Amino acid sequence: MKKLKEVYLKWNWTLMILFLLLAIINPLFGLAALLCMIPAVYMSIKDKKKTFCAFYCPRGNFLTKILQKISLNKKAPKFFQSRKFKALFFTLMFGFFIYSLTKTGGDLLKIGFVFFRFILTSTIVGTILGVFFKPRTWCQVCPFGYMTELTAQPKRTFKKIFFYI
Numbered sequence: 001m002k003k004l005k006e007v008y009l010k011w012n013w014t015l016m017i018l019f020l021l022l023a024i025i026n027p028l029f030g031l032a033a034l035l036c037m038i039p040a041v042y043m044s045i046k047d048k049k050k051t052f053c054a055f056y057c058p059r060g061n062f063l064t065k066i067l068q069k070i071s072l073n074k075k076a077p078k079f080f081q082s083r084k085f086k087a088l089f090f091t092l093m094f095g096f097f098i099y100s101l102t103k104t105g106g107d108l109l110k111i112g113f114v115f116f117r118f119i120l121t122s123t124i125v126g127t128i129l130g131v132f133f134k135p136r137t138w139c140q141v142c143p144f145g146y147m148t149e150l151t152a153q154p155k156r157t158f159k160k161i162f163f164y165i
Contacts (some may be wrong), residue, residue: 009055016062016123023116027109030116037144044148053145059119060139063126067135076133080140093122093143 024031040052053060079085096116104110126138139145 010021010060012056012058013065015058015063019058020116020120020123022113023119025117027113028110030119031108033115033119040142040144040148041151046150048152050148050152052149053139053142057122057139057145059126059142060136062123062136063130063135066129071130071135072132073135074133076137076140080137088145089141090143090146091124093118094147098141100132104146 019029019032022032036052039056042049043052043056044117053094088150097114100114100117101111104114122142129137129141
């Protein structure tokens with residue numbers, strides 16, 4: 001089992017490429033994004049930290065692998081780490097995501113496309129950030145990472161949401 005984990009950690013960045021290619025061919029593959037989203041939330045609740053983000057996230061590993069040689073490796077602006085910015089970015093991204101889902105009429109093909117568009121857009125933004133700053137700069141502002149941060153610390157979540165925004 002340890003060997004399997006090592007292989008996964010070494011090659012999981014290729015899942016990002018595979019996901020994007022398959023979803024371009026058939027948007028139903030966009031639903032495969034749930035295979036990353038569900039374990040991320042589960043791990044954050046179970047481990048009380050962002051384990052998925054740190055080790056298992058295909059996008060994070062993709063950004064590291066692809067950008068490590070071309071990144072300018074500059075520090076990201078400090079506001080990227082602020083709770084207010086993360087909360088605002090989370091609200092905008094997921095607001096648009098949920099709005100898009102409501103416009104699908106329950107059509108699985110359209111739902112898959114919404115997931116695909118969400119992943120593609122965030123990967124493009126993450127790549128741009130990773131070129132100008134450190135490769136995993138996206139991880140500082142990732143809406144899903146922010147959500148797992150909140151679910152990892154449920155007692156502090158209320159305080160974070162209502163007292164630090």
